[in-house]
Amino acid sequence: MSHRKPYVRPVERTWWKNHPYYRFYMLREATVLPLVLFTVFLLFGLGSLVRGPEAWEGWLHFMANPVVIAINIVALAGSLFHAQTFFSMMPQVVPVRIAGKTVSKKVIVLSQWAAVAVISLVILYLV
Template structure:
């Protein structure tokens, strides 16, 4: 056996910041952070709804805090950014054929956004 040590290339913490592809990827993945907070806020709202009217009113006052509103706006922007990048990637990942011909990528993306709009409209009507 050899006593030689294998070469290990040094890697610093910010290796990803030197390449635009990895910066974009890290930004996309970082959109989960405000979404985690949004989900926790909603879970607290559900718990307060179960606890009774007083807890529900307190949660509603908490949700009116400007910092919470800012976090929710960032979460919305992050989820829309995440959806846009996912929708743009979809035609490459899963090309769709209709009658043997590939569907145009713009058509696939537009269909996905239309589905989001329809579902959002249905939720707005129900609420």
Template structure:
């Protein structure tokens, strides 16, 4: 036995599978983190759409036809709900992650969250206008 090895076993704390189900904070955290999977899947779907667009009109039309399938529409509704929940929790988290000071006092969370919702509405309206005009 070398001098760096120990005769004692390290203590390994037993962890139950559903440890996070016992605390509302952890449930909320796991739900928020779980929604990122849906956001990632949707990003891949959009990238596939760009790939199909680069392959020509017929490939892109096939991708659009696949999106019109009822299971695809249902999946997109689930993804929309997950994205909205993800955005809501992200907006609520932002003021805690980066404190903005006004003099010696931090700006309260509510105006920061409200500003994010206003920016989201403005950008969404702009994208809608551009999409309708084009």
């Protein structure tokens, strides 16, 4: 057994700030924070729906708070940003071939956004 200490390179807490790729990655991963708050708000909404009309009205009043509205807008922006980055890398991860020819990356990304638009319109129609 050797008594030498192995070299451990010191890593600063802000190591990711030195490279634009890692800054972009951290920004993308940080979009989960407002989405977590949005999910917690919805869970409390379901709980208040079960408790009765008074609790539901209280939750609706809470959701009308400007801070909550701002958090929801940031969550929507983060969700769209996350979707855009996911959709843009999808053609590289799963290349689609039809009749032996690779489908254009632009077509794949646009078809994913079209699916999001259609699903959103269906949900808006149902609500």
